[in-house]
Amino acid sequence: MAVKVSLKVNGKSVSAEVEERTLLVTVIRENLRLTGTHVGCDTAQCGACTVSMNGKAVKSCSILAMQAEGAEVMTIEGVAKPDGTLHPMQAAFKEHHGLQCGFCTPGMVMNAIDFAKSHPNPSEQEVREALEGNLCRCTGYHNIVKAIGAGARAMAASK
Amino acid sequence: MNAPLIGARIERKEDYRFLTGAGQYTDDVELPRQSYAAFVRSPHAHAKIRKISLDKARQAPGFIAAYTGEDFAAAKLGGLPCGWLITDVNGQPMKEPPHPCLAQGKVRYVGDQVAIVVAETSEQARDAAERVNVDYEVLPAVVDGSKARAKGAPQLHDIAPDNTCYVWALGDKAVTDAAFAKAAHVTKLDFINNRLIPNALEPRVANGSYSRADDSYTLYVASQNPHVERLLMTAFVMGLPEHKVRVVAGDVGGGFGSKIYLYAEDVAVTWASKQVNRPVKWTSDRSEAFLSDAHGRDHHTVAELALDKDGKFLAMRVKTTANVGAYLSTFASCVPTILYATLLAGQYKTPVIHCEVTAVFTNTTPVDAYRGAGRPEATYVVERLVETAAREMKIDPAEIRRRNFITAFPYQTPVALMYDIGDYNATMDAAQKLADVSGFSKRKEQSIKNGKLRGLGYAAYIEACGIAPSAVAGSLGARAGLFEAGEVRVHPTGSVTVFTGSHSHGQGHETTFAQVVADRLGMPIENVDIVHGDTSKILFGMGTYGSRSIAVGGTAIVKALDKVIAKGKKIAAHLMEAAEADVEYDRGVYTVKGTDKKKMFGEVAFAAYVPHNYPHDKLEPGLNENAFYDPSNFTFPAGTYVCEVEVDPETGVVRIEKFTAVDDFGKIINPMIVEGQVHGGLTQGIGQALTEGCRYDDATGQLLTGSFMDYCIPRATDVPSYQVDTRETPCTHNPLGVKGCGEAGAIGAPAALMNAITDALGVTDMPMPATPQTVWRTLQNKKAA
Numbered sequence: 001m002a003v004k005v006s007l008k009v010n011g012k013s014v015s016a017e018v019e020e021r022t023l024l025v026t027v028i029r030e031n032l033r034l035t036g037t038h039v040g041c042d043t044a045q046c047g048a049c050t051v052s053m054n055g056k057a058v059k060s061c062s063i064l065a066m067q068a069e070g071a072e073v074m075t076i077e078g079v080a081k082p083d084g085t086l087h088p089m090q091a092a093f094k095e096h097h098g099l100q101c102g103f104c105t106p107g108m109v110m111n112a113i114d115f116a117k118s119h120p121n122p123s124e125q126e127v128r129e130a131l132e133g134n135l136c137r138c139t140g141y142h143n144i145v146k147a148i149g150a151g152a153r154a155m156a157a158s159k
Numbered sequence: 160m161n162a163p164l165i166g167a168r169i170e171r172k173e174d175y176r177f178l179t180g181a182g183q184y185t186d187d188v189e190l191p192r193q194s195y196a197a198f199v200r201s202p203h204a205h206a207k208i209r210k211i212s213l214d215k216a217r218q219a220p221g222f223i224a225a226y227t228g229e230d231f232a233a234a235k236l237g238g239l240p241c242g243w244l245i246t247d248v249n250g251q252p253m254k255e256p257p258h259p260c261l262a263q264g265k266v267r268y269v270g271d272q273v274a275i276v277v278a279e280t281s282e283q284a285r286d287a288a289e290r291v292n293v294d295y296e297v298l299p300a301v302v303d304g305s306k307a308r309a310k311g312a313p314q315l316h317d318i319a320p321d322n323t324c325y326v327w328a329l330g331d332k333a334v335t336d337a338a339f340a341k342a343a344h345v346t347k348l349d350f351i352n353n354r355l356i357p358n359a360l361e362p363r364v365a366n367g368s369y370s371r372a373d374d375s376y377t378l379y380v381a382s383q384n385p386h387v388e389r390l391l392m393t394a395f396v397m398g399l400p401e402h403k404v405r406v407v408a409g410d411v412g413g414g415f416g417s418k419i420y421l422y423a424e425d426v427a428v429t430w431a432s433k434q435v436n437r438p439v440k441w442t443s444d445r446s447e448a449f450l451s452d453a454h455g456r457d458h459h460t461v462a463e464l465a466l467d468k469d470g471k472f473l474a475m476r477v478k479t480t481a482n483v484g485a486y487l488s489t490f491a492s493c494v495p496t497i498l499y500a501t502l503l504a505g506q507y508k509t510p511v512i513h514c515e516v517t518a519v520f521t522n523t524t525p526v527d528a529y530r531g532a533g534r535p536e537a538t539y540v541v542e543r544l545v546e547t548a549a550r551e552m553k554i555d556p557a558e559i560r561r562r563n564f565i566t567a568f569p570y571q572t573p574v575a576l577m578y579d580i581g582d583y584n585a586t587m588d589a590a591q592k593l594a595d596v597s598g599f600s601k602r603k604e605q606s607i608k609n610g611k612l613r614g615l616g617y618a619a620y621i622e623a624c625g626i627a628p629s630a631v632a633g634s635l636g637a638r639a640g641l642f643e644a645g646e647v648r649v650h651p652t653g654s655v656t657v658f659t660g661s662h663s664h665g666q667g668h669e670t671t672f673a674q675v676v677a678d679r680l681g682m683p684i685e686n687v688d689i690v691h692g693d694t695s696k697i698l699f700g701m702g703t704y705g706s707r708s709i710a711v712g713g714t715a716i717v718k719a720l721d722k723v724i725a726k727g728k729k730i731a732a733h734l735m736e737a738a739e740a741d742v743e744y745d746r747g748v749y750t751v752k753g754t755d756k757k758k759m760f761g762e763v764a765f766a767a768y769v770p771h772n773y774p775h776d777k778l779e780p781g782l783n784e785n786a787f788y789d790p791s792n793f794t795f796p797a798g799t800y801v802c803e804v805e806v807d808p809e810t811g812v813v814r815i816e817k818f819t820a821v822d823d824f825g826k827i828i829n830p831m832i833v834e835g836q837v838h839g840g841l842t843q844g845i846g847q848a849l850t851e852g853c854r855y856d857d858a859t860g861q862l863l864t865g866s867f868m869d870y871c872i873p874r875a876t877d878v879p880s881y882q883v884d885t886r887e888t889p890c891t892h893n894p895l896g897v898k899g900c901g902e903a904g905a906i907g908a909p910a911a912l913m914n915a916i917t918d919a920l921g922v923t924d925m926p927m928p929a930t931p932q933t934v935w936r937t938l939q940n941k942k943a944a
């Protein structure tokens with residue numbers, strides 16, 4: 001049975017005809033063609049699909065599209081300023097080489113931005129624990145941890 | 160002229176697109192009239208196929224087409240080829256059973272492809288695939304390599320009796336045995352190098368399309384080497400002319416070896432796209448990736464080291480059974496042989512070595528190269544033996560290594576390699592210092608006071624990278640060349656596009672290669688773009704694996720640059736009215752010796768494309784050169800890793816307190832990127848030793864570790880921040896002096912970590928991964944003994 005969902009994605013109102021079983025990530029990637037949000041697993045373990053929904057980082061592979069009815073969703077495409085300037089967290093990932101293949105990166109950044117809101121000056125251990133739900137196979141986390149610490153401090157400073 | 164770019168920490172050019180969601184990975188490619196494929200896979204480890212019924216699938220909503228092995232046989236599609244022929248101890252070729260893209264009469268592992276179903280959406284393709292009815296006659300299965308040759312073991316392939324692919328050996332057995340007979344001490348270990356599942360975070364994807372307009376195919380695929388993929392697919396499987404197939408591997412989300420190979424799915428979607436006359440896309444999900452991506456490692460080894468009374472190594476004897484899985488994957492045969500036994504000298508002057516490898520087929524996913532490929536297995540053998548010998552002989556483990564280090568170069572090992580250069584004492588010195596080894600005993604006392612165990616372990620690894628001289632590889636059985644190609648296209652206004660046959664799937668070539676080019680041409684890095692991953696743009700390529708990109712691919716670019724600069728010199732001589740011999744070049748500026756005349760590279764480029772004042776009698780216009788580079792030797796990165804762990808005897812939990820890596824990668828282009836490669840490699844190596852291990856059920860052959868919930872790739876809390884540093888002995892046989900850095904971490908880390916854990920526990924050996932349960936059990940067994 002097709003159902004219609006309407007939500008706001010990156011500030012724009014959108015709607016899509018979906019099946020009841022359709023996942024939010026499918027709407028984002030396939031209906032809206034916002035392909036920055038990735039799918040790295042089928043057991044809600046990797047975090048590559050992380051987006052912000054109503055201000056909280058969520059795994060969009062674990063949410064039905066119907067559950068996002070009326071929600072405000074932000075994907076990685078909506079993070080930089082409209083003129084293309086990187087968000088401080090994105091800039092920190094670039095500066096600290098917090099990405100290699102880039103596949104985990106959008107999810108990492110979305111999770112990190114949410115985390116930084118409540119942790120303006122996190123310790124290394126806090127950052128590592130915050131990454132519990134995000135897998136990276138390339139970087140060994142070393143530089144991601146550095147980037148998130150620096151990004152959080154930059155976000156706090158720019159407030 | 161700009162500041163030197165070689166050796167500079169430059170932020171990566173590719174990052175902006177990855178950070179803003181603008182990367183274009185293969186699954187992001189959506190073609191007009193796209194259709195979607197799903198595969199029917201065997202749920203059994205070993206079974207005969209009695210009958211396949213597609214009737215119900217045909218009635219599924221959105222169904223377009225379905226094909227089975229029968230269709231592929233009727234279309235005369237060949238099987239998947241193996242790219243390396245190993246000759247066994249009796250001079251016979253290895254057994255190469257057919258590896259059909261879709262099963263022909265029999266399935267041989269859980270996940271083996273049985274049928275492809277094409278539908279309007281990916282969900283519909285999956286739904287339809289579930290309605291394919293396959294009638295199986297289940298057969299007994301064998302999954303453990305050590306049991307594959309046992310009497311009465313289930314037989315996989317008629318042409319491979321005793322499930323044996325080959326028995327292969329390297330080294331002089333008689334001389335080795337004689338050296339053992341005279342030894343003052345022999346250390347012997349019997350261990351398993353655990354099977355790993357690579358798990359690049361981007362699952363494999365293949366999107367094939369066919370154009371009736373010009374009878375050509377395009378395959379978008381997550382691949383590490385698109386040209387090789389095309390070559391194998393056209394020449395060996397589909398019988399298509401190479402120029403009618405374009406293979407595009409755009410942004411690829413990690414490979415680690417698993418995306419080197421030609422897979423059945425790639426062929427199937429390409430072939431199906433012609434049948435249905437629409438593009439056909441297959442996107443693996445993670446569960447499928449666990450079953451169908453080539454696995455890594457899986458050795459059972461008995462290894463012995465013979466020493467004299469002073470701890471000098473006299474000989475090494477190694478016997479390995481390598482489980483290659485159900486079929487030979489693209490490079491499966493060379494990994495446990497050529498890339499393994501040749502590394503058993505390590506950093507040491509061991510005068511004689513003998514290694515025998517038996518490769519066996521089992522009812523498991525095919526095994527092939529995974530980050531390090533053979534070299535982690537070799538390093539594990541050597542470095543576990545050396546450390547154990549030191550403990551048994553009560554010699555300091557660093558000291559025993561120093562007593563045996565190779566110190567004079569070039570050095571011919573007894574296992575066929577010629578090391579060109581290295582300084583193993585330098586990396587050992589630096590690592591000991593950085594790891595504060597001298598403070599270890601104090602830290603250990605403190606741990607003991609806290610009721611904990613503490614241990615320290617070394618690994619002094621070596622690897623052979625930059626594979627390889629083609630002639631040598633060919634004589635060892637390689638069925639392909641191993642050179643690399645590059646093209647430097649200078650545009651009229653002086654900016655540059657470089658085309659490389661190397662492929663970047665996280666390594667940052669768009670930055671590193673651009674640094675090399677911009678440095679030589681004296682221009683800002685923004686003026687250089689690197690293009691890779693498309694057979695229609697790049698002249699040729701052997702792709703990226705074996706840490707070969709900078710050493711082989713980078714050198715090809717440098718060779719092409721040399722040609723550009725040389726032609727530019729002729730043009731500059733003409734423009735400055737000087738003799739060519741008097742023109743000098745340095746990073747973007749042509750000058751005439753003894754004068755103040757100069758021409759910038761950009762002016763020369765412009766003259767080449769607007770040749771009004773130009774030496775037409777001697778030169779063609781334009782500035783575009785390419786080069787193929789075939790290395791004269793491998794490169795030999797080496798280093799020392801020191802790992803310090805604390806173990807909680809109550810829970811068996813191992814905490815890595817400190818991990819120090821000092822590597823010699825030769826010259827370094829971008830230290831930031833190199834460090835990142837080391838961090839990533841170390842983490843995969845730590846994964847092997849601490850958290851990762853592929854398990855099959857012995858009785859049924861079912862994969863027990865089929866998701867991230869039971870196959871644990873390290874998370875951020877499992878690993879520490881690393882201390883990394885480098886020492887530099889420039890490679891002697893390539894112009895950049897580079898050696899490669901992609902695999903080192905994965906090669907050295909497992910041995911260092913297991914040496915540390917066994918030290919903490921006070922045991923000789925224990926299996927990987929050292930999960931809390933395994934550690935705890937090992938401690939209980941020790942207590943009981």
Ligand code: FES
Nearest residue numbers: 041046047049061
């Ligand atoms: S795709 Fe959502 S957690 Fe892996």
Ligand code: FES
Nearest residue numbers: 100104136137138
């Ligand atoms: S950068 Fe490749 S998975 Fe994280």
